[in-house]
Amino acid sequence: MFATETTSTLNPERPTECDKNNTFVLSPAREFHYEVTPIPELRTSRDVRVRVIATGLCGSDIHYWQHGRIGQYVVDAPIVLGHESAGIVEACGPDVENLAVGDRVALEPGVGCSSCETCRNGRYNLCRSMHFAATPPYNGTLATFYVLPEECCFKLPPHISFREGALVEPLSIAVHVCGLAGNLQGKSVAVFGAGPIGLLCCAVAGAFGAATVVVSDVVESRLEFATRFGATATYKMEHQSPEANAESLLSKANAQVAGGVDVVIDATGAEDCTSCGVYALKRGGIFVQAGLGSPTIAFPIGQICDKEATLKGSFRYGPGDYKLAIQLLDSNRVRLESLITHEFSFAEAEKAFKNVANRAGIKTVIYGP
Structure with a gap:
């Protein structure tokens, strides 16, 4: 468990009066x-x-x-x-x-x-x-x-x-991202990045009905946490080609027979992850870019065309996202x-x-x- 650092006298539920x-x-x-x-x-x-x-x-x-x-x-x-x-x-x-x-x-x-x-x-x-x-x-x-x-x-x-x-603010980002992916009921989802936004996308995808949510990262401890936060499988990225990583990831997600996952959410912005995600995406799938890394990367756009996939960018949150995020918390579908x-x-x-x-x-x- 991670260490917690706080002041023992701190009581955020009962703030003191302040005139400054x-x-x-x-x-x-x-x-x-x-x-x-x-x-x-x-x-x-x-x-x-x-x-x-x-x-x-x-x-x-x-x-x-x-x-x-x-x-x-x-x-x-x-x-x-x-x-x-x-x-x-x-x-x-x-x-x-x-x-x-x-x-x-x-x-x-x-x-x-x-x-x-x-x-x-x-x-x-x-x-x-x-x-x-x-x-x-x-x-x-x-x-x-x-x-x-x-x-x-x-x-x-x-x-x-x-x-x-x-x-609720970062949770609303995840709600917006998953909303852009469309109906997730029964779908397979690959999330790249097990930082806060990636983990929240993992939890929201599950709350929205995704049958499979595989989370990929390079940090073992974060992947272990992802399994306790809604991931049905995890994959640690290896030093190999995006195609090879995609094949290994699909094996983890049991999505090889289907030809790929229905939805890819990239919460990293890292070139290796975006490329791997495109190769892991099934034909006609949806790719949502949620993370910002380098402003310019090499991207296998030919794969998007060949698969007639949908590529979407995501920016913050919009109408209804905060309300839905709070509803997810209120119902304990996300904690x-x-x-x-x-x-x-x-x-x-x-x-x-x-x-x-x-x-x-x-x-x-x-x-x-």
Whole structure:
């Protein structure tokens, strides 16, 4: 079992009153510091202010810290990171109808413009004007308070902890990915990558009715964990050709007779995995790219054409994904507690970042302020 690091006096279910907005700030020099900033005001009559209780760390948070940018998004001014959060409603605008002070909520940390073509077509995750937490220039949730519109705050069932509530964000990504794969009832699914997103895709695929879910990775301990998190089989990638890896993977998945798996989900972005996934896919199958690695890779596109396969990209989550993610938790079809292997107080936030950078455990959560 992975070690757990936390403060013994920490009680995230009973936060103390606080009249300051303590923030954990990353500078353009990629150095962290703490800062007290003004308490954010409600910007519209539909906004709510949430006291943040728990925040999970994501690979993008680590990337901004270590590299100062992700693609076109550059840390050229101080920024607050964090976007996987849950907390307690502390204030509501006059037009808020379905939330009240004291409600426990998971935060959907992106706000679209609501007026562009993609927003009005119900694909607000593709909005060019998206204000997404911890994506420059917008601050994230590693602060005492965070403000969002009511529709971006989702009530948590009483039996769901704040730390599980923080992971509704990555769980919603997995819900979106598996939704793009279509009807999974009775299907065979290969998931590449046993990190948090890959494992969540594994669990959601099973909850959606997949008969076979084989998870592939290069780390033995993560594959062992995958078997306890919904995988029906695992495969450790070998130093051999993508075709040979695909053949071995299909043997593990008992999918050789069918000519391949129905669905491939790549949560790595690694060239070897994407290539192997294409070779493991059956004719007419669906390949969903969920992970981001190198922006440019060699890809066996001829195989996609020869198999008349469907290739889909996946970006964050869209309408209904958060609601469905919480329903999966409420019904216990997906459980998140075992994913959380390390916990830190807000005062130990930098230590938490280093823990994730060192690839310790699976999921790290910061409590507070």
